[in-house]
Amino acid sequence: MQNLRILGLFARTQFLRSLAPRQSWLVYVFTLLPSFVALAIGLNARRIDAEGVAMHLSWFLFLQVVVPLVTLLAGQAVISREVDDRTITYLFSRPISRPAMFVGRALGALGFTALLLGAGALLLCYAASFAPQGLVPNPERFPLAPWSGDGVVLPILGAVLLGSLAYTLMFAALGVFTRHPMILGLLYTFAVEGFLSNLPGSNQALTVQYYLRSWIAAHGAQGWSKLEGFGLADFQSPAGVLLRLGLLAALALALGSWRIRRKEFVLSS
Amino acid sequence: MSGALLSAQGLSRWYGPVVGVNDLTLEVDGGIVGLLGPNGAGKSTFLKLVAGEIRPSRGSVRVLGFEPFANREYFRVLGFCPQQDALYEELDAREFVSFLLRLSGFDAREARSRAERALERTGLADAMLRRTAGFSKGMRQRTKLAAAIAHEPRFLIVDEPLTGLDPLVRTEMIALFQELGREGVHILISSHVLHEIESVTQDILLLHRGRLLAQGPVPEIRKLLSRYPHKVEIHARDARRLARALLELEGTSTVHVAPEGGRLSIETFDLARFHAELPAIAARERAGIHTLESTDAGLDAVFDYLVG
């Protein structure tokens, strides 16, 4: 019960802390950029439809760049910011369960990234709908458009939320294991997720991106398969995606909790 | 194991090739204890070990019967005020202390009222609703101390609390430590400011190059330093006559009379005998002693002799 209380306290403080624009302006900029681009294209382009704008921007920018970067910035800060700022001493000299602290913070960060990126994805779709041949979602009916039928908005939203879950918790755990989670996270984002996921063959299954694509492929409209690099692999079933990404998230939480229990953070004076 | 507040057996901690503390074996009974040593002596490492922030590389340490590292039961009775000035800059002082109190198990209301009391006690009543980002060094120090004492710990560790503070704040801090000591809180306090430590406590641990150089009340440590003669300064009406008589006293090594007369500096290896015989000598020689002072019985001298 005490652990749950601590977990909740940390989740709430981490979430509120992340929301503060002073701390997270960078994350907001990254998240909103594709929406601005979508709006600019939607308002100015002549030969393009809303579906195309939403799919291209969410696939090439949002899922492959913005989601990993935003979750990296938010996830790695769960522990490493405390270490960098040398405030972790205050936490580790209190009678709290360290795993509860880690899980609470990680879930707080997850809440923030899921909310922000989810909102960013919806905003992107909304901005895209201003394209002259706005197919889905129709700006007049948004947000009451029949999303489930359009094969664009819901798949994007689902993939973004799943990506937030997997990446945020992975990067949070990374922050427990290493003093330089940002560097390793960037290497992972660009070298593994950016490179491996675009190679043909079964290597793709080693990346989170592959499962996000699988999710979209299972729920998305025909237009998705025309995107470059999208149809390079046999996709997982939605149940398989949920199972694997859920396992990955749980594993990240478990490993982070296990490591932080006895880890000492040596701060220089 | 005795009922000591703190005991260490062969306690060592190193960071790669750098030795923090090396083979410390000691026992501390309680009360207020000053932890002294020059820069790089291992004070902060020792405090981190005692505070459970880091683990020993070798040996063991127990505080109030607990092994400190990551021990939640121990953290219930511990108050730790670290050296670094870091605070949660986005919070105000009351929020900061309340948050840490909530981690100690208090509910929101209790945490808030305790935080306010602790901040009042450290003299931050007027600034408790200001964001800590704009705090001065002294205010940060007070905030940290408030956070460390707000849950009424049995044992308080304070790392360099007086460094960088103005004289007024120093005096207030010292008064607070004395008050806490009177309330029965055991305090381990590290500092470079020797005379101020001396005004808080006579019990010290002296570290140098990671090793324990001395431990105990300052006057007793001084007595153990028999290699160095004790220095006594006397102001007397007839200093020359008294000097002559004192030179014949066993144990006296040198007697120096100031050129202007009236002031005598004496060095003796047998301070007890000197004090026992002095009244009789002074009466016999009609020296007319005004003042008598031991000039190297203090912490400064002990520190100099041991470290210098």
Next chain:
Amino acid sequence: MKASTHTEIYRPFRGTLAARRSRWKPLALSTLRGALRKKLPLLLFAPPAIATVIFSFVVYAKFALEAGTNPLPGTEDGRASPMAAVGGMAGNLIEVRTQIIGFHAAMDFFVLLIVAWYGSGLIAEDARRKAHLLYFARPLTRLDYLLGKWLPLVLMGACGTLLPGLVICSVAAFASPNWSFVTQEGDTILKMIAYSLVSLVVQTSIVLAISSLAQRKTHALAVSLGCFALLGGLGSMLARLVHEPAWNLLSVFGCLRRVSAGLFDVQRILHFRANWSLAATWFVLAGWVLVAWVVLFWRTRRLEQNG
């Protein structure tokens, strides 16, 4: 005594400086020393070093094959074999210019990694640790400070692009018969130097500007890589989406490749078609550099005045 107010904590130096210039030198040297202190990040130079060896060998092999000799000593003598003729033809097909273009295109990302790694913390960490207070308490101008940070960064970046290019050109010069590479394709060397400098100036300026805006090195690193990736992705995606190659102007790497194509007079770099206005590309790159330096001066001024 005349009353005065002092609203700036650290005031810029307003006296007369002695004739000695280059006050940025000590700062640049200490920046360089600081950068080289950690050994592990030097691994970032491994990919350009390995690529230099490979590309140099290919260039050497070109001239060896053209001359009809075997580029791998100890194996079959190519001169006597029918393969020698094939080798000669193959040698003719390999162009040093193409190798240099390919090298730069392949190494762009690694050069960015080097520049981002070493450049991200240069100003951000100064501001975080308040080290700039020490610098600006001395007669150091803003330009001195910026040069002291920027030039070492350019030097580090040059080790990943300019230096390897020079090595490849040197191999070509020495391997070519009668210095034919220098006499016939001497302009390739100048173009290689020009491209390397443009690439370095653009990348280092942007990274340093981001460093001046960020609160931490790690944030600056993420934003630097993120910006290049986002803009690159955005540019190529929009070019594809609306069938208008000019959108590639958004991508810094796209612009650099267009410059490379323009300088070396080719239509394609790897699979990348450079089919939009070169003048606009120069304009965009100049704009990036200008904005970066405006940001740098603005942020440095704030550091100088507000502490």
